[in-house]
Amino acid sequence: MFHKLIATAAWACLVFIAYATLSPIQARPKISSPDLEHIVAFAVTGLLFCLAYPRQIVRVCLIVVGSAVLLEYLQTLTPDRHGTLLDASEKVFGGALGIFAARASLYFSHRKRSPQSQS
Structure with a gap:
């Protein structure tokens, strides 16, 4: 159940980013600095x-990387938005x-659960 919740949250997050990226500039949610x-x-x-x-x-x-690049490219097709290489690189980096x-996190949690042999 937890796995499905995380997957749903991941896809919802991507949908929200697509909306924020491609919506008209007036409808774009703004939280802090764009970078x-x-x-x-x-x-x-x-x-x-x-x-x-x-x-x-x-x-x-x-x-993740493909959507960052694709959404930035799709911004160039909207009349009031512009995609930039800098924005795409920030998204890819994030x-x-x-x-x-x-x-x-997964590596360290798996390592913690694994029995360690004492030599």
């Missing part, structure tokens, strides 16, 4: 996807940071 928003939003998304699909790291990377944090 920090990009990094944090994709870090949370990367973390959730990695926790939801821990054995599918390649797929997780493709979804996604990679979230994936790395989840992988580290």
Whole structure:
């Protein structure tokens, strides 16, 4: 049940990011500086996807990094928004940071649970 909740949260987070990225500039939610928003939003998304699909790291990377690049490109097709390479790189960095944090967390929690042999 917990796994499904995390997966649902990951997809919901990605849908919200798509809405915020592609909506008209007036409808865009603003929390703090845009640079920090990009990094944090994709870090949370990367973390959730990695926790939801821990054995599918390649797929997780493709979804998180691919959506960052694709959404930034799609912004260039909207009349009142503009996609930039800097924004895309911030999103990719945030996604990679979230994936790395989840992988580290999973590694250390697995290591803690594993019986260690005393030599």
